[in-house]
Amino acid sequence: MRLFDTLENWRRFRAGCVGSVGLAPTLGGLHEGHASLIRRARAENHVAVVSIFLNPTQFNDQQDLANYPATTEADLAKAEQLGVDAVLMPSREAIYPDGFRFRVEEDDFSRELCGAHRPGHFTGVLTVVMKLLNLVRPQRAYFGEKDYQQLSLIRDMASAFFMDVAIVPCPTIRAADGLALSSRNALLDAKGRRLAPKLHEMLRADSSDGAVAEALAGMGFEVEYVATREGRRFAAAAINCGGKAVRLIDNVPFDGTERAPGGP
Numbered sequence: 001m002r003l004f005d006t007l008e009n010w011r012r013f014r015a016g017c018v019g020s021v022g023l024a025p026t027l028g029g030l031h032e033g034h035a036s037l038i039r040r041a042r043a044e045n046h047v048a049v050v051s052i053f054l055n056p057t058q059f060n061d062q063q064d065l066a067n068y069p070a071t072t073e074a075d076l077a078k079a080e081q082l083g084v085d086a087v088l089m090p091s092r093e094a095i096y097p098d099g100f101r102f103r104v105e106e107d108d109f110s111r112e113l114c115g116a117h118r119p120g121h122f123t124g125v126l127t128v129v130m131k132l133l134n135l136v137r138p139q140r141a142y143f144g145e146k147d148y149q150q151l152s153l154i155r156d157m158a159s160a161f162f163m164d165v166a167i168v169p170c171p172t173i174r175a176a177d178g179l180a181l182s183s184r185n186a187l188l189d190a191k192g193r194r195l196a197p198k199l200h201e202m203l204r205a206d207s208s209d210g211a212v213a214e215a216l217a218g219m220g221f222e223v224e225y226v227a228t229r230e231g232r233r234f235a236a237a238a239i240n241c242g243g244k245a246v247r248l249i250d251n252v253p254f255d256g257t258e259r260a261p262g263g264p
Contacts, residue, residue, distance in 0.1 A: 001080040019046025023138035028052045029069040029183030030078045033173040037142040038082045051088040058124030069186045103127045117224045146172040146180045148251045187246045192239040203252045
């Protein structure tokens with residue numbers, strides 16, 4: 001495995017790549033969910049690339065950015081174990097030489113769900129993903145369905161800008177109790193970890209979005225939203241762990257129709 005922390009060296013390596021390239025973009029804090037993306041990239045391409053870049057522009061809360069798990073040595077060890085050919089780990093200055101002067105905006109779905117509660121989040125996501133896709137020039141890029149709104153926006157961006165890359169969706173990886181794997185799970189205390197699987201459990205309940213939100217709040221979640229869109233139910237909720245709010249998101253296929261408040 002080769003590690004690239006400068007774009008000059010990366011571009012030299014990329015120019016010599018033969019065959020298809022698969023990219024698994026990450027913020028770091030690698031877990032089994034990321035590993036599932038990397039395994040797909042490894043199995044379906046000649047060259048498997050992982051990017052590790054804790055993107056500051058997608059964090060509207062600087063404390064959230066500061067709290068994000070940074071496990072670089074473990075991340076590199078896991079990537080090597082999974083058979084990655086190259087890791088791109090650029091500096092903030094390299095990715096944003098313009099100081100984020102130029103950016104990618106979406107003016108519809110990005111303003112709903114997580115976008116309504118995290119202003120500018122998806123602008124940061126779309127901008128950095130476009131930069132990474134332009135740098136790596138993969139034939140395939142792999143994204144998890146846990147971040148389904150993000151996946152949808154990235155897929156639409158690639159189509160809108162005629163980008164020659166397949167955006168490959170990968171199923172959400174869950175713990176045995178149903179909790180969607182996330183780097184933020186490491187921030188949960190013991191009590192929070194016991195509560196967290198209830199988010200997935202309630203999303204699958206045959207109840208209205210409002211009833212699910214009310215039930216989650218009664219359990220101790222700080223609910224941002226529960227909403228059904230185009231055959232999926234989405235939710236974001238936080239758990240207070242030692243004075244810190246640990247934000248969790250999840251979504252599930254949901255083919256039921258939205259029920260009236262107070263309905264079954």
